[in-house]
Amino acid sequence: MTTSVRDVRRPTLPARQPKAPPPPERRPFRDNPRLILLGIVLLFGALAAMIVLADQSTELNPDFLSEVVLYALSAADLTMVLALVFVLARNVVKLLVERRRGLPFSRFRAKLVLAMLGLTIIPSVLVLIVGGELIRSSTERWFSQPIDDVLRSANEIAVDYYRDRETVVANHAERIAGVVPAAAVEAGDIDAVRSALAPEVTQGRVGLVEVYRIQEGGAPTPLVAVESPSLPRGHVRASGAADRLAARVASGSPDRRVHEPLDGGGELVRAGAVLREAYTNRPVGVVIASDHLAGEFAEHSRRITEAYEQYRALAVLKRPLEGVYLSLFVMMTLMILVSATWMGLYLAKRITRPVQMLAAGAREIGAGRLDHRIEPETRDEFGSLVEAFNTMAGELAGSQRKLERSRLDLERKNQQLDERRRYIETVLERIATGVISLGADGRIGTINVAALRLLELDGAVVGARAEDVFAREDLRPLEALLKRMHPGAADPAAQEIALTREGRELHLATAATPLQGEEGEFTGSVLVFDDVTPLIRTQRVAAWRDVARRLAHEIKNPLTPIQLCAERMRRHFGGAPPAARALVEECTTTIVGEVESLKALVDEFAQFARMPAPRAVPSDLNAVLADTLALYKDLFHEVRIERRFADGLPAVRVDVEQIRRVVINLVDNAVEALGGSTAAARPSGESPTIVVETRQDAANGVVRVTVSDNGPGISAADRDKLFMPYYSTKRRGSGLGLAIVRRIIAEHGGNIEVTDNAPSGTIFTIELPV
Amino acid sequence: MMRRGLAILLWAAALTASLAAAQTLQVTPLSRDGRVLVSFKLADAFTGEIRAAIHSGLTISFVYRIDLKRSSALWLDSTIASAEITATVRYDNLTRRYQLTRMQDGRIESAKETEREEDAQAWLTADFDKLPLFSSAALEANSEYYVRVRAHTTPRNASFVWPWERHDVTGQAKFTFVQ
Numbered sequence: 001m002t003t004s005v006r007d008v009r010r011p012t013l014p015a016r017q018p019k020a021p022p023p024p025e026r027r028p029f030r031d032n033p034r035l036i037l038l039g040i041v042l043l044f045g046a047l048a049a050m051i052v053l054a055d056q057s058t059e060l061n062p063d064f065l066s067e068v069v070l071y072a073l074s075a076a077d078l079t080m081v082l083a084l085v086f087v088l089a090r091n092v093v094k095l096l097v098e099r100r101r102g103l104p105f106s107r108f109r110a111k112l113v114l115a116m117l118g119l120t121i122i123p124s125v126l127v128l129i130v131g132g133e134l135i136r137s138s139t140e141r142w143f144s145q146p147i148d149d150v151l152r153s154a155n156e157i158a159v160d161y162y163r164d165r166e167t168v169v170a171n172h173a174e175r176i177a178g179v180v181p182a183a184a185v186e187a188g189d190i191d192a193v194r195s196a197l198a199p200e201v202t203q204g205r206v207g208l209v210e211v212y213r214i215q216e217g218g219a220p221t222p223l224v225a226v227e228s229p230s231l232p233r234g235h236v237r238a239s240g241a242a243d244r245l246a247a248r249v250a251s252g253s254p255d256r257r258v259h260e261p262l263d264g265g266g267e268l269v270r271a272g273a274v275l276r277e278a279y280t281n282r283p284v285g286v287v288i289a290s291d292h293l294a295g296e297f298a299e300h301s302r303r304i305t306e307a308y309e310q311y312r313a314l315a316v317l318k319r320p321l322e323g324v325y326l327s328l329f330v331m332m333t334l335m336i337l338v339s340a341t342w343m344g345l346y347l348a349k350r351i352t353r354p355v356q357m358l359a360a361g362a363r364e365i366g367a368g369r370l371d372h373r374i375e376p377e378t379r380d381e382f383g384s385l386v387e388a389f390n391t392m393a394g395e396l397a398g399s400q401r402k403l404e405r406s407r408l409d410l411e412r413k414n415q416q417l418d419e420r421r422r423y424i425e426t427v428l429e430r431i432a433t434g435v436i437s438l439g440a441d442g443r444i445g446t447i448n449v450a451a452l453r454l455l456e457l458d459g460a461v462v463g464a465r466a467e468d469v470f471a472r473e474d475l476r477p478l479e480a481l482l483k484r485m486h487p488g489a490a491d492p493a494a495q496e497i498a499l500t501r502e503g504r505e506l507h508l509a510t511a512a513t514p515l516q517g518e519e520g521e522f523t524g525s526v527l528v529f530d531d532v533t534p535l536i537r538t539q540r541v542a543a544w545r546d547v548a549r550r551l552a553h554e555i556k557n558p559l560t561p562i563q564l565c566a567e568r569m570r571r572h573f574g575g576a577p578p579a580a581r582a583l584v585e586e587c588t589t590t591i592v593g594e595v596e597s598l599k600a601l602v603d604e605f606a607q608f609a610r611m612p613a614p615r616a617v618p619s620d621l622n623a624v625l626a627d628t629l630a631l632y633k634d635l636f637h638e639v640r641i642e643r644r645f646a647d648g649l650p651a652v653r654v655d656v657e658q659i660r661r662v663v664i665n666l667v668d669n670a671v672e673a674l675g676g677s678t679a680a681a682r683p684s685g686e687s688p689t690i691v692v693e694t695r696q697d698a699a700n701g702v703v704r705v706t707v708s709d710n711g712p713g714i715s716a717a718d719r720d721k722l723f724m725p726y727y728s729t730k731r732r733g734s735g736l737g738l739a740i741v742r743r744i745i746a747e748h749g750g751n752i753e754v755t756d757n758a759p760s761g762t763i764f765t766i767e768l769p770v
Numbered sequence: 771m772m773r774r775g776l777a778i779l780l781w782a783a784a785l786t787a788s789l790a791a792a793q794t795l796q797v798t799p800l801s802r803d804g805r806v807l808v809s810f811k812l813a814d815a816f817t818g819e820i821r822a823a824i825h826s827g828l829t830i831s832f833v834y835r836i837d838l839k840r841s842s843a844l845w846l847d848s849t850i851a852s853a854e855i856t857a858t859v860r861y862d863n864l865t866r867r868y869q870l871t872r873m874q875d876g877r878i879e880s881a882k883e884t885e886r887e888e889d890a891q892a893w894l895t896a897d898f899d900k901l902p903l904f905s906s907a908a909l910e911a912n913s914e915y916y917v918r919v920r921a922h923t924t925p926r927n928a929s930f931v932w933p934w935e936r937h938d939v940t941g942q943a944k945f946t947f948v949q
Contacts, residue, residue, distance in 0.1 A: 062828055062925035155863055162864055255885060259865050305864040309827030312863075316823040317925065 043339060050328045062317055070320050073327030080334040084341060088117070091345050104359045109352040116344030124337045131329050139322045143315055155308035158301040162269070165291060166257045170271035172206045173256075173289035177273040185213050185275055185285040190224045197226040200289075207231045208268070208290040211275070212246040220246040220286045231292050232264045245272050246286040265295025354382035358389055370397035434508075436527040437515075438482075442466050445524065454508065454531055456501070474499050478510065478527065485512040487522040496532065505720055507533045537723070541743060544725035548605035556602040559595045566591035608725065608736050614655030614747050621652045621659075621703060621768070622694055628663045629692060632671075638679040639671055644693040650770050652703050658744045665737045666707040666764050667692070673711035673762065682710050684759055702750070702767040710761040719754055795941030799917040801948070806904040808836055810919045812895040812939060820923065824861050824868075824890070828925070831858045832894045835920045838904045840913070850915065853903040857894045870894075874903075911949040918942035 053069070095113060098106035176197065184192035197209045208227040212220035222243070241260040249256050249272035260268040268290045275285035293301075314321070357374045364372035370393055376386040425448075428435050434451030438444055442465050452458065455478075461469045470479035477497035485493040492513035499506040510529035517523045566588040573584035622645040632641055667690060671679075674688040681687055688710065695704045714722060725739040745752045750768040757763045798809040812832070824830050834857075838850040858871040868890035871881045884890055909915060922938045 063831075067924065067926065158864055159866060163866075255883065258883075301864060305827075305862075309863050312822070312826030313828045316826045316828055320925065 043335060046335060047332055050332055053324075053328065062313065062320070070323050070327065073324060073331060077327055077330050077334060080331065080338055084334060084338050087338065087341055087345070103356070105352050105356050109348055109356075112348040112351060113345060116348055117341060120337060120340035120344055124333055124340065128330065128333045131333070132326055135325045135329060136322065139318055139325070142318070143311075147311070151304075151308045151311050154304045158304045162259070162301065165269045165293065166271060169206060169269050169289050169291045170257060170273070172200065172291075173271045173273035173287050176200055176206075176209055176289055177275045177287040180211060180275055180285070180287060182275055182277045182284045185211060185223060186277070188213060188223065193224045194226055197224070201226045201228050206289045207292040208288075210242050210246075210288040210290070212243075212250070212286040212288070214250055214283050214285050220250045222246075223285065228292075232262055232266070241268075242270060242288045242290070245270055246288055248272070249274060249286045249288075250283065260290075261298075262295075265299065267293045267298045269293060350378070350382075354378075354386060358385065361389055361393070365393055365396065370400050432531060434527075434529045434531075436466075437524060438466050438527065439524045440522055444469060451527075451529070454506070454529065455499075478529075481510055481512050482525070482527070485514055485525060487514045487525075488516075488520075489514060492528075497529075505533070506531065507536050537742075538746075540724065541739065544739070545608065548608050548725070552602045552606040555598060556606070559598050559602070563592055563595040566595070604736050608740055608743075611740065611743060611747075614658050614744065616653040616655050616748065618651035619654050619656055619659075620649070621654065621705065622646075622649055624654070624656050624659055625663060625692055625694065625705070628660045629667070631664070632667065636671055636677055636679070638677065638688060639674050640687055640689045641667070642689055642691045644691060646694045646696055649694055649696055649703060652768050652770060654748060654768065655744075658747075662741045662744050662766070663692070663705075663707070665741050669737065670707060670709035670711065670762070673709055675711075682760065684710075686710055696770075697767075700767075701770050703770055705766040705768070706763055707766075708757050708761060708763040710757060710759075713756055713760050713762050714754065722754060723752070793921075793939045795919055795921055795939045797917055797919050797941045797943040799915075799943055799945040800900065801906050801909075801945060804906050805902040806838060806906050806909075806917070807900040808903050808917050808919070809899045809901070810834065810836075810941065811898065812921050815895045815921070815939070816891050821887075823923075824859055825863070827861055827863050829858055829860045830894075831856050831924045833922055833924060834898070836903055837918045837920075838915060839918055840915050850908060851904045855898065855901070855903075859890050859894055861890075868893075874901075906947060906949075909947040911947060914944055914946050916942050916944040 091113060095106065095110045099110060179200075180193055180196045183189075184196070193211050197211065200206055200209055206228075208225065208231055210225040211223045213223040214220045220243075241258055245256070245258045252274075256272040258270045260270060262268060269292075270288055270290045272286055272288045274283045275287050276282060277284050354377070361372055361374045373390050373393060374386045376383040376390075428446075428448040429450075431448070432450050434454045435446075435448045436444060436451050437446045443463055444461050444466055447457065447459070447462060455475060457469065466482060467479055470476065470482070477495070477499075481493055481495050481497070484495075492511040494509070494511040496507060496509050499508060508529040509532045510527065513526045513528070514522060515524045515526060570584060570588040573581055575581075576584065625645065626643065629641055629643060670690045674690070679688040691706070691708045693706045693708070695706070696702075697704060723738045723742040725736050742752055745766055745768070748768055750766060752767075753765045755763045755765065793815050794813045796811045796813065800807040800809070812834075815832070820830065834855045836853045836855065838852070839847045840850060841847050854875055856873045858873070860869040860871075861867070862869065866885060868884045868887070869881070870884065870890060870893045872879045872893070882893070884893075918940065919942065920938045920940045
């Protein structure tokens with residue numbers, strides 16, 4: 001996810017959470033200029049130390065050279081070889097892994113690394129081979145025969161001179177041992193011995209003569225010493241070398257010569273001889289003769305020998321020295337190689353890393369993570385490129401945030417519109433008004449439930465052409481209305497149409513409104529229709545009430561004079577002949593009877609017209625129905641009245657008297673339909689039955705009361721007129737019963753419907769709000 | 771060029787190995803008077819190379835590492851005691867004299883000069899007779915021990931390619947400690 005860079009992710013919009021600052025990263029060595037500079041300084045320091053070491057190598061202690069320096073250099077070489085192999089192997093493995101993973105720029109990086117390694121390794125190896133051979137041939141040239149001959153000859157000269165001086169001094173010692181009187185030495189006569197020695201010294205044959213006396217069973221002890229004034233003063237006796245030589249000579253050792261370097265320069269060449277008693281040949285003393293080699297001469301001799309020895313030592317130490325030189329050279333080469341290799345790898349990384357980072361960053365941006373940033377590691381052109389990339393990513397992120405905000409606004413508005421649409425749809429679905437929207441092409445776009453119910457359509461009509469849907473016989477008025485609608489008109493086309501539903505008339509107040517776009521073009525139309533059937537019914541009832549009131553007023557007033565006149569005529573003609581009296585009696589009786597009938601009729605009309613408003617109180621509807629039906633107990637033996645009351649019926653606000661009247665009216669009608677007291681079994685074999693049932697419809701908040709019978713039923717043609725005043729199917733009915741029933745139910749806020757019963761009969765269904 | 775260098779190196783390594791193989795180290799341990807006396811002699815050690823090195827004036831040392839050990843069948847042999855004797859020679863090309871020194875465990879035990887190469891050779895390789903190097907107090911009676919002596923010279927004539935190659939001469943001899 002991160003391309004070895006700091007991945008600065010931010011949470012997606014709109015919430016941007018604060019992020020803790022990342023811990024400071026430790027800069028790697030390769031990115032720290034100070035450390036790189038320090039490394040370069042150390043490298044040059046190491047190279048300088050190697051040069052100094054190589055320069056001093058011949059002067060080093062051979063043991064130190066072969067035991068420490070060579071080992072250390074070889075160990076360092078091996079370590080550097082291992083380091084180089086490790087660096088190379090690590091990077092080769094990394095390159096292989098990167099190529100296998102198909103990482104971007106892996107092939108380019110591999111080529112770059114290989115090129116840089118080739119540029120460093122091949123010249124270095126060539127230089128190493130040539131340089132090694134040069135060192136080897138140079139060491140071979142150290143040892144040439146002429147130099148060897150010269151040094152050897154010079155050393156031989158010095159050695160021969162020393163030998164000659166030793167021989168001379170030894171001969172002097174032997175000769176002096178023969179001259180010095182043994183008895184004097186044995187007796188410790190210093191003067192006698194000194195006088196015997198003096199001529200040797202004064203004549204310059206030797207510089208110093210020392211005589212030691214050997215006492216029986218003991219070490220030689222100094223007896224007398226005679227020295228030349230030319231000898232350096234003060235230290236001849238201090239060295240003790242003569243004592244040790246005397247002891248060695250006395251012990252019979254053949255090693256009787258010694259060289260004693262002096263502090264002030266020069267050497268003493270000493271030689272010893274045993275001084276023996278002449279007759280017994282018994283050693284009685286030791287004579288040490290010494291000759292002084294001048295400082296300058298001894299120094300030259302010693303230098304010659306040192307040069308010779310150094311040359312010989314160089315030959316002996318040729319292999320270790322050669323090893324040291326080769327090791328140093330290999331080390332320098334390896335250091336350069338490791339440095340160059342590392343630098344090559346570093347440069348390859350410096351070149352490819354920003355490109356890889358940019359590629360990875362581009363992928364992240366492409367994946368939509370616009371908050372991805374690349375941390376610039378350098379301030380060069382690559383750093384500028386990274387900065388430009390980050391700027392671009394920032395601008396993209398800003399644009400995306402703006403887009404996101406716009407999207408959110410749009411979503412919010414869409415949501416509001418959706419809510420509004422759902423609200424309108426809900427309103428449209430819930431309202432009793434039918435609404436149909438039509439497109440410009442005349443196809444139905446939407447249709448609400450009320451429209452479906454009123455027009456007896458199903459939801460499949462959505463998308464169908466309106467002229468096809470309204471081609472149905474009963475819906476043709478709608479089609480005509482749509483045709484009558486002018487698309488450019490601002491006012492809707494309105495019309496009241498009547499549809500026939502199951503023999504009943506359905507009155508719809510319809511309006512077709514054209515829809516216009518912003519530029520006034522026709523975009524469709526909306527068809528709205530309301531069921532105004534109850535309104536029309538109410539209007540009709542009101543009209544009938546007015547008629548009834550007028551009838552009651554206009555008819556009832558003359559009836560009483562008519563009745564009084566008829567009774568007066570009957571009384572007047574009481575004395576008339578029987579035939580006339582009988583005629584008058586019959587006529588007046590008929591008049592009075594008809595007047596009574598007219599009065600009763602007028603009273604009913606008056607009652608219909610003056611029906612009071614119901615005094616509704618919460619009542620137990622089942623109890624009201626039970627009390628009412630109790631009136632019919634044992635009244636009609638041929639008709640069975642069955643009760644099916646629902647349990648737990650809630651209290652209903654009704655005017656008990658008016659409801660009782662409704663029930664009586666409906667039950668009376670049913671009894672009469674079944675034949676009353678002469679009711680016979682139904683053709684289906686069932687007994688004449690009236691069922692009074694109560695039921696709660698909690699979903700619609702109503703209580704339903706049904707009064708059903710299995711009588712002959714009502715024809716469809718009569719069903720719609722059934723509730724109209726002055727309409728009756730009975731011969732002696734006033735036609736106001738069901739009109740009053742409907743009015744009472746309507747005054748209670750309810751509704752009454754009549755439907756067919758199965759297999760025969762009628763069902764009156766009353767809905768009362770709870 | 772590379773082939774020649776490689777051939778020289780191989781030749782040098784083979785020569786050094788053959789010289790080392792030709793040398794023998796005779797070891798004779800002896801337990802007496804509470805001490806383990808060790809005698810040893812390095813034969814055929816005075817090769818031309820050694821002589822040239824000595825006569826070059828370099829200080830040449832013969833270092834003998836003497837270990838008193840006990841064999842172990844299950845594990846590595848245990849070392850009871852160790853000592854190191856160094857015989858050093860310095861040849862003065864001017865006086866043609868050998869300056870000889872002998873040290874034991876870093877202490878100078880003796881020194882002498884000689885003109886005779888035979889004496890120097892004996893001093894360096896052969897004059898190691900019944901050296902009372904170890905105490906026998908820690909030894910178990912009737913147990914078998916052995917003394918191992920490893921010898922090498924310094925300065926080493928080490929090669930460049932692999933300086934750690936050692937051509938030590940080793941000799942050892944068993945003895946039964948009888949109390």
